[in-house]
Amino acid sequence: MKKFKYLFGPVPSRRFGLSLGVDLTPFKTCSFDCVFCQLGRTTNHTTERKEYVPMDGVCNELNEWLSTNGQADYITLAGSGEPTLHSRFGDVLEFIRTHTRIPAVLLTNGTLLDQPGVQEAAARAHIVKVSLSVWDTASYVNINHPHPNLKFDQLVEGLIQFRANFKGRLWMEVFLIDGMNSGPNDVKKIAQLARQINPDCIHLNTAVRPVHHDFVKPLTGEELNSLAPLFDPPAEVIPEFKTTRRPDFQTNEDTLLEMLRRRPCTSEQIAGALGLHLNEVSKYVGKLLRTNRIRKIRKDDNVYYCTVNK
Ligand code: SF4
Known part of the structure; x- marks a missing residue:
């Protein structure tokens, strides 16, 4: 496949089959610096929304990929950071919706979903996958290392509000790390928040890919399976691709x-x-x-x- 600047893959994804990635931020621009991030440390820790990469460039590449018989199960906004930081990510989702039947997916940490403009833009995706792996301010700071502008209550409120208005599919990923958020009592608290947010499905993930910090240890498949019933509806453990x-x-x-x-x-x-x-x-x-x-x-x-x- 031709090398694009803003598109990558399609890559085999454990959740999304064959997924074409659209990267809307330079490496690595995020409102979090999660200990489990598979991309490495956040070098641009920010909540500033702007056109990090040119919208025209992204759409031209999507057009070119589609016109050369591009095939994928999904087109996913993901990549080198948090896609909702791009001030025009909603326009990119709209472009995908109007130019192909391939469903558009937004992967987001949910930190900006308390903003009405971000909610409206995110609602253009067919599927929004949010992450929630913490249950209070202390675990939030410890695991996600949020930008100082961000508050835990704001995150949960944004997710609840978004769900209430979003007509597409909302998936939630819970990333579990051995000894950090994997105790049954901690997982029950995350499950309690998940009930309030009310996603269509919940996926349990763990550090199956390499991460920067050595103290981040994965759970075994059996451990994940034993925690899945704590969620209502029961969470799914993401299968191998x-x-x-x-x-x-x-x-x-x-x-x-x-x-x-x-x-x-x-x-x-x-x-x-x-x-x-x-x-x-x-x-x-x-x-x-x-x-x-x-x-x-x-x-x-x-x-x-x-x-x-x-
Ligand atoms: S939100 Fe995603 S991209 Fe940002 S630091 Fe966490 S895992 Fe990495």
């Missing part, structure tokens, strides 16, 4: 393994060498780690990956 569905995914995985067999590389080095978005690299690396074909080594504050038999 199948890379066999398209030959180029298998090729990417094989090429990555070959590369790591020769020398350990960081995510950035892999992205540069294979021409992939960091988000894509994170998915492939996560799968290879989970299947024990590669391992992590830390050197001078950098994380490298190498094959296990090296």
Whole structure:
């Protein structure tokens, strides 16, 4: 596929099948700096909304991708940060709605959903997936590291208000970290908030992909399954994706393994060498780690990956 500046993939997603990514912010622009972020540390910690990348450039690329017979199950606003920080993300969703039948998805941390303009823009997505992995101010600060302008109550209120007006599908992801928010009492408090927000479905996720902080440990599949019934309706544990569905995914995985067999590389080095978005690299690396074909080594504050038999 041609290399685009604002589009990446389509990538195999555990939730969205084949998903074309649309990246609306420079790396890494976010109102959070979550300990579990799979993209690394937030370098632009902000709540400022502006046209971080030109709307015309994004739409031109989408047009080009669609006219070259672009196929995906979903087109997803996600990438190098929080998409609702882009002042025209609603126009991008509208463009997708009017130019293709592929459903538009917004992945958001929900921090700006208390703003009426952001709610109205987000409502143009077919599916909005929000994250909520905390239950009070202390856990919010500890896990999400929100920008100082943000308050926990504001986050919950924004999510409740958005749900009340949004006609599309609202999905909620709860990201559980061993020992940080995974105790049954903590999970029950998150489930209580989820009941107030009333999403269409709830997905449990854990650190299956590499993250910056070593203290962030994943839960096992059994642990996730045992916590799922605490939610009402019961949460789903996100299944593994199948890379066999398209030959180029298998090729990417094989090429990555070959590369790591020769020398350990960081995510950035892999992205540069294979021409992939960091988000894509994170998915492939996560799968290879989970299947024990590669391992992590830390050197001078950098994380490298190498094959296990090296
Ligand atoms: S909200 Fe998403 S992009 Fe932002 S720091 Fe958290 S996980 Fe990373």
